Amino acid sequence: MKQESCTIVIFGATGNLSRSKLIPALFHLEAAGRLAPGLRIVGTGRRDWDDARYREQALASIRDDRRASDEASLHERFLARLSYVRVDLNRKQDFTALADYLERNRLLAGGIVFYLAISPSFYAGAARNLARNGLSREDSGGWRRLVVEKPFGRDLESARELDRSLHEDFREKQIFRIDHYLGKETVQNIFVFRFANIMLEPLWNRNYIDHVQITHSERQGIGSRGGYFDRVGALRDMVQSHLLQVLTMVAMESPPDLGAESIRDEKVKVLKSVRPLTEDAVDDMTFRAQYAAGESDGQRLPAYIEEPEVPADSNTETFAALRLYIDNWRWQGVPFYLRTGKRLAENSSLVSIAFKKPPAQLFKQTGIDINRPNSLILSIQPLECIRLELQVRENGLEMKARSTHLDASSCALSASGIDAYDSLLLDVMEGDRSLFLRSDEVEQAWKIVDPILQAWAADSDEIPLYRAASWGPKEADRLFHRRGIRWRNTL
Numbered sequence: 015m016k017q018e019s020c021t022i023v024i025f026g027a028t029g030n031l032s033r034s035k036l037i038p039a040l041f042h043l044e045a046a047g048r049l050a051p052g053l054r055i056v057g058t059g060r061r062d063w064d065d066a067r068y069r070e071q072a073l074a075s076i077r078d079d080r081r082a083s084d085e086a087s088l089h090e091r092f093l094a095r096l097s098y099v100r101v102d103l104n105r106k107q108d109f110t111a112l113a114d115y116l117e118r119n120r121l122l123a124g125g126i127v128f129y130l131a132i133s134p135s136f137y138a139g140a141a142r143n144l145a146r147n148g149l150s151r152e153d154s155g156g157w158r159r160l161v162v163e164k165p166f167g168r169d170l171e172s173a174r175e176l177d178r179s180l181h182e183d184f185r186e187k188q189i190f191r192i193d194h195y196l197g198k199e200t201v202q203n204i205f206v207f208r209f210a211n212i213m214l215e216p217l218w219n220r221n222y223i224d225h226v227q228i229t230h231s232e233r234q235g236i237g238s239r240g241g242y243f244d245r246v247g248a249l250r251d252m253v254q255s256h257l258l259q260v261l262t263m264v265a266m267e268s269p270p271d272l273g274a275e276s277i278r279d280e281k282v283k284v285l286k287s288v289r290p291l292t293e294d295a296v297d298d299m300t301f302r303a304q305y306a307a308g309e310s311d312g313q314r315l316p317a318y319i320e321e322p323e324v325p326a327d328s329n330t331e332t333f334a335a336l337r338l339y340i341d342n343w344r345w346q347g348v349p350f351y352l353r354t355g356k357r358l359a360e361n362s363s364l365v366s367i368a369f370k371k372p373p374a375q376l377f378k379q380t381g382i383d384i385n386r387p388n389s390l391i392l393s394i395q396p397l398e399c400i401r402l403e404l405q406v407r408e409n410g411l412e413m414k415a416r417s418t419h420l421d422a423s424s425c426a427l428s429a430s431g432i433d434a435y436d437s438l439l440l441d442v443m444e445g446d447r448s449l450f451l452r453s454d455e456v457e458q459a460w461k462i463v464d465p466i467l468q469a470w471a472a473d474s475d476e477i478p479l480y481r482a483a484s485w486g487p488k489e490a491d492r493l494f495h496r497r498g499i500r501w502r503n504t505l
């Protein structure tokens with residue numbers, strides 16, 4: 015497919031997101047032939063760098079990326095697209111200098127993506143300064159798109175304020191709120207798997223589904239991100255954004271078409287149907303904890319409060335679990351369990367859909383256990399996989415069953431080699447907003463977590479702890495709506 019030429023201006027070009035995700039993703043698109051010949055990448059940052067220094071950094075990012083091709087001519091072609099303009103986000107005149115640079119290089123006539131890979135406290139100011147220099151206007155012929163990374167605010171009120179401020183300078187159609195989880199292969203596959211197969215639809219509801227679990231667990235601790243994470247916590251960092259987005263993909267109705275607004279309308283409906291948590295319900299339906307020290311492979315793992323930039327008396331949760339209900343015809347009464355944690359036993363992101371037990375006691379006198387109901391596992395990472403677990407008869411003289419599974423995909427480590435940022439950056443360039451969040455979607459997600467944030471903030475009890483490298487606190491089991499349910503940790 016022929017790509018339209020445009021310019022990508024990255025704010026925060028020397029930062030971590032840019033180095034570890036954006037540059038490798040753009041390079042990957044280069045290797046796939048998806049960058050138009052005239053496409054330019056302008057990195058901006060506070061550091062006093064020149065083009066050569068910026069290219070050096072980009073080359074280092076590419077070399078660190080295990081997916082990247084080491085073909086020198088490809089490196090050369092990609093690096094030639096890069097230039098650097100110094101922009102201190104606090105200095106209005108630097109934005110004017112950026113506008114001059116874009117004009118001098120005749121880049122204003124084409125489309126421009128402004129990617130805010132910066133601290134959220136600078137979002138509103140950066141958008142304002144772009145607008146003041148005419149860089150939000152589309153009247154010169156080229157489009158202007160603003161990509162905003164999460165978190166969009168830290169609660170409902172601040173999210174609304176940020177939105178109001180962005181809308182003073184950019185129209186909704188120009189704002190791309192990125193949630194990289196939506197770019198992941200299996201998350202996109204949920205949509206296709208559900209709506210391109212008729213056999214699932216009759217089962218996909220409260221009559222056949224017992225409960226749904228959505229898990230994102232990480233082995234890593236907070237490491238160098240303590241300064242950011244301690245102000246945010248796991249609920250805002252993962253649940254308000256990524257996990258609620260996955261929930262919408264699992265629970266939404268089929269949209270009338272593939273248009274961005276149609277898809278987002280359906281997602282918003284799901285979020286609006288999530289039963290609001292009252293203050294009393296918070297204790298019953300949520301659980302938070304923080305990792306204590308632990309051990310892995312004979313090595314001591316530090317407690318959260320021992321991590322750099324984390325205060326010794328921090329009450330911030332590194333683990334959060336919730337039970338939610340979606341009050342609509344399809345899902346009434348089906349619990350959705352959402353769970354995330356840092357420093358858990360394994361890296362694993364998956365959706366586990368547990369079906370109900372078959373009704374008959376047909377096999378009562380046999381070795382066949384109907385207490386192992388079917389599950390459908392949508393594994394997001396590390397393995398990408400859709401797996402249906404079933405019971406079949408074991409060959410032999412006895413009446414026995416064994417569990418088996420059908421895999422609807424290769425169940426491999428990123429079989430396509432595509433990272434979420436590759437496809438999302440391409441979508442921005444193509445103006446496809448289906449996998450980006452609309453402002454009402456963000457607002458609804460905050461409405462769900464706001465009561466929890468408030469109740470947790472008002473709770474002066476010491477936060478429960480769990481051992482690093484474990485599967486989290488046992489007490490989180492109290493969220494289950496009945497006995498006999500277990501967390502599904504891995505594929």
Ligand code: BG6
Nearest residue numbers: 164194195232251252256363395
């Ligand atoms: C980010 C969170 O948005 O998503 C991180 O801020 C988290 O804390 C990350 O580790 C998880 O995404 P991925 O793609 O790295 O598994």
